[in-house]
Amino acid sequence: MQRLKSRAQFQAVLAGTxxxxxxHFALHRAQLDAVELNAPSTITGPESNGRQALFLVRDEAWLGAMIPKRWAKRAVTRNTIKRQIYAVSSLAEPSLQVAAHVVRLRAGFDRKQFPSASSEALKRVVRGELEQLFAKAPT
Structure with a gap:
């Protein structure tokens, strides 16, 4: 599985469905062929010809994680959630479509319920919810 790295890649996937x-989470998907056709110019210069493909590898699924500071204030919490996203997605990879995906945190976890920034309880809850998220996704 490839990871999304550039802002343009994330924007292209979030423009999908x-x-x-x-x-707490949303899973966005964009088909690679549709994104390739509408790819904006990402690199300029004499060798770029004004356009560059956003996703060079088309036979693998792509995944990115968006954890806004608005919903997870502490960096430790954001990193813990990202690690859980990548761990669960690697297990769900065989059932994912060959497309670009973004897992986005859309609501915060209650700090009163999880006072520690990186507790085992938080990891269990996040992991369970991510497993539900990938199970609900159509193949």
């Missing part, structure tokens, strides 16, 4: 939601 939302295929699954849970209480």
């Amino acid at each position: 939302t295929v699954s939601r849970t209480a």
Whole structure:
């Protein structure tokens, strides 16, 4: 599985459809062929010809994680959630379509319920919800 890295890649996927939601997460998907055709110019210069493909590998699924500071204030919490996203997605990879995906945190976790920034309880809850998210996604 390839990881999304550039802002243009994330924007292209977020412009696609939302295929699954849970209480805290949303899964966005964009077909690679549709994104390739509408790819904006990402690199300019004499060798770029004004355009560059956003996704060079087309036979693998792509995944990115968006954890806004608005919903997870502490960097430790954001990193913990990202690690859980990539761990669960690697297990769900065989069932994912060959497309570009973004998992986005859309609501915060209650700090009163999870006072530690990186507790085992938080990891369990996040992992369970991510498993539901990928299970709900159409194949």
